[in-house]
Amino acid sequence: MMLTGSRTRRSLVLMWRGMRAHPGTYVLAVTASALFGAMTVGVSRAVGWATDAVVVPAIAGDEAARDRIWLAGVVLGAVALTLALSVAGRRMWAGYGFSDNIADHRSALTTQYLRLPVSWHRAHPAGQLLNHTTSDAEAANGVFNPLPFALGVVVMIVTAVVMLFSIDPWLALAALVIFPVTVVANTIYQRYMSPAVTRAQQLRGDVADVAHESFEAALLVKALGTEGREEARFAATAGDLRAANVRVGVVRAIFDPVIQNLPAIGTLVVLAVGTWRAGSGDVAAGDVVSAAYLLTMMTVPLMAFGWVLGELPRALVGYDRISEVVDADGELAYGTGRLPASDGGLGVRFERVGVDVEVTGLERGTRTLLEGVDLEVPAGATVAVVGPTGAGKTTLVSLLARLSDPTRGRVLLDGTDARELAAGEIPAHVALVTQSTFVFEDSVRANVTLADRGEDGSPSDDEVWEALRLARLDDTIRAYPDGLDAPLGERGANLSGGQRQRLAIARALVRRPRLLVLDDATSAVDPRVEQAILHGLAEQGSGATTVIMVAYRMSSVALADTVVHLDDGGVVDVGPHEELMARDPGYRELATAYQAEAERRERAGDETDRDDELQEVAR
């Protein structure tokens, strides 16, 4: 939706697109505005007529004119009513158009937010994304408020100019002087305004970003008592925004009075010229009055044009910022493949899988997170992925849910490349429980089913309870007065960390996935419960589900048929726990860390010599 071409062209396209999106609304709005224009001229004419043909002769003693006084009143009253109705219509439809266009932009933006991949989200601060839907959407559409007004006015200006010419060409020409002046003023204005407003809009995004990040960090800020530092950080950005807004304001402050006073200047010119023409007897005094009146009446309509021109730079900036999101691609492409229907677990194969990510920082370029991973997980198997922090475990297992695609190689699910599967196919068969749980602000039930009640294929309450039971969360939920309907706060603030993780596990289990991926999903759960959960999984039907779990606890690892030892983005060894213990020293170190530590402590005795430890640590 990016706009291209000269500024004028981009402005015109922007306005045209908005109107074309809601043609009915804008036809009505512009018509009402044109009617308003006509009525404004009508008022001027009616007043002129009433003065010349009724009031002046009536006062002069004309009886016929005296009889027309009531008529004049009725005519003026009717014109006033029509005028008011046209104003109501114009503003209402313009308001509808504005609201609808903003809503369109919001929909387009949020559709993209949902479509673009996780990697895109990582690169775009949440605060900025939220700000696009408010401040930028408002900026992009601000021009639609005065636009129908200004467009209707075109008719009015044309009419007025025609009428001016019909009164007297010289008077008309005098009045027209203001148009070229407007064009010049606007050109200068746009030149100064565009950069100013670009910066202001960008800073608005920054302020939102700082606020969002800081509020997300609220607990940390409290824990360290850094409220003052956060305030200073925010105040600095808010101060920049303030300066930028003032700059915008100054440009506008100069432009607005210029545009607004042009009609007045025009009026004075017309009066001067009018006097000369009246002196030579070419026009009647009443005509000069009408002409001057026409111009005064054009003050407001011309102001509307001024508003449109004034809003355009901001609209372009807002629109461009929105376009950047709406035009972004990189969304995952889907194929048409389907996974064969089966009750058994899903077979998984990694073929020479490599993953690179773009990194920003001093050393620009890409960073390899995984390289040459070859792995075969037979259907129904339970596999543990073990490795040190930062080895690439999360990167590896998230490929299975297709949160991203490998840079090299292929991930095969039941023999089909994950990229060739149809949309929705993977979530239907694969459930990934991520390391940190995201809780929706919704009921317990909805957080488990992730579906609306009664939606096709949404699990029954019994199934939800069963999943909660397997995740050992059923007792907690039962204790809530509202049970499954109990609302969970944003991000599950009213659950403890372990309870959140169990909720995530229930969420995965209720879908009866053929492949269950647990990414360190029980780290906040006490070992006994963890064992209960994992055993529950096993008894649920062995072979029905392939389980791939990232785990640190040997008790969990012991449940696996096979262990994959991952380090530094590559597979070090694969095999049963005992074999790895025997032949893989790195694995042994991880697996026996606690034991070794306990033994070391015992050796060292309770009151250890601190120096020893320090040396060891330093080493």
Added chain:
Amino acid sequence: MSATTAEPGISEDELDANGARIESVSSLGVFATLRRGVQLSPEMLNGVWITLALAVLAAGGKVVVPLAVQRTIDDGILAEGGPDAGRVVTLAALAAVGLVLAGVCAALVNVRLFRSTEAGLATLRTRAFRHVHDLSTLTQNTERRGALVARVTNDVDTISLFVQWGGIMLLVSVLQILVATALMAWYSPVLTVVVWVCFVPMFLFMRVGQRKVNAAYTLVRERVGAMLGAISESVVGAETVRAYGVSARTGRRISQAVEATRRAQRRSMELVAIVFSSGVFVANLVLAVVVVLGAWLGIGGALSAGEIVAFLFLVQLFTGPVQMGTEILNEMQNAVAGWRRVIAVVETPVEVTEAPDAVDLPRGPARVTLRDVRFAYSGGPDVLHGVSLDLPPRTKVAVVGQTGSGKTTIAKLVTRLMDPVEGTVELDGTDLRKVSFASLRERVVLVPQEGFLFDGTVLENAAYGLRNGTRPTTPDDAGEVRAAVSDAFAELGLSDWVETLPDGLDTQVGQRGEALSAGERQLVAIARAYLAAPDLLVLDEATSAVDPAAEVRIARALDSLTAGRSTITIAHRLSTAEAADLVVVVDAGEIVETGPHAELAAAGGIYSRMHASWVSQTR
């Protein structure tokens, strides 16, 4: 009862323990809102009298034209003996000078207003922002982060249009109305009274209308807040949405919110259109009345034709500001709606407050005592039932227990993120409520489970823990800070890990630290807390996502490095407990066992069982 200090004007029962919510809008009336708004942003009134004077001069410019028109018509065009060109040109030139001066004044007014109001709004933003951080954690969680961001961005922006233009113009309009009334009265007192009488029904209608407009705008603000909450789920929960293939449902929820906002916006526009156009109607109807009555008065000899024409212009001088006034009042309702949202934040009572007689405690080994501490989350059952605990200085304490047993709650009470409902938490014998925040946060630091990182480098994030005295303020300091951070990682045995990062300490961690693995984030969080050098370090499952080898290494390092300090460690991996001086076992909100590891392990209670199963799992 509640541990909070009661705020004036808030009844006791509103302040039940830990129950303060961030209201969606403040309940202040329109004028109270305006007053409070100005109070919060005193800068807005900076030099307001000069601005007002300039604004009056600027508005005077608007009078110049009609006056010039009237004089030109009467003295120039309708001059006895034919049009007097010289006179007209002189008048026009004078009027032009007046216009230019008025234009300059208008520009000055705009600039001044932008300056003062933007300063005021920046203050307001910052104040609301700071207040959010001052609120207790529980209160913070009562509003969605996305909506909170709107309170310091978009809601504030809503105010800006009115304060930049409306406030002063409202005063000017009132002045204009008075001046116009005086001028009209000079021409014809009777007509003037008639004009005023015409507007009486409109004023009455306006009162009702404004109330509705206000409600409509408030609804828009609330809907926007709710919409941001919905959108932020799709942004912050991007991973979960994709992993479970629930884009469609999330999209539906967002669409509903966008649609609700659109409808509210359309409704507000409708109301504004109706209120404004009724003003237009009356303003033009008045012309009819003046023509009819003026003609009669003219016939009676009370007025000349010229005077009636002039009066018609003056009526517009009168109706113009009246219409402007309705427009401003509508915009004011919009501003009030935004203001109420911001004020609602600022007026949310702070429950965890610093006592006026709070003391600074001397640094040194910390002793923590809990006396009969009872705690319940707002509206919920007791989570801690009278917990008592004494942790002598220089002790390493391990807190263990099942998920949901209340461990985190204890940690939050000890770090005073919340206050107990009953009982006291003491630091070195002083009730925490009597300890100054600065002193408390310096001495006690909590590392929560999900280590939040700011978008920046590893270095910046770790340095965030450094206390004010040691923060970089000059480039020279930057070197010191780098050295301090680098030392900290080395002392924690994490130098090897830092070296594996692509840019070492300068590696970008991404939004919320998402370019690091979950375990790596925890490593940075620990280094950060370590750099804060507190007397008491509270680690709440702070190494849950770290591999066993690294965890053991960190634990050992912390042990030796924090000698002389106290640590409270909450962990499911009992290696921590094995190394602790004191083990505290929490079960269902009570402390069931306390004692050294060896003792408890042999005692045959809950801890024995926990430890036995831990041992069987790890070796």
